[in-house]
């Protein structure tokens with residue numbers, strides 16, 4: 001696992017804004033690649049070229 005906000009392996013430090021759901025992840029948790037991030041008025045999505053799209057609405061449903 002990679003930290004989605006720093007891209008570092010085995011780090012669970014999460015920025016405060018991210019905890020509140022305001023900050024989209026920047027790195028893929030599977031491979032640590034930098035993702036393409038798109039912020040919308042109602043949320044965000046982040047796309048890894050290998051692992052596909054993570055959507056803020058998917059996270060809210062968990």
Ligand SMILES: [Zn+2]
Nearest residue numbers: 028031048051
């Ligand atoms: Zn990935």
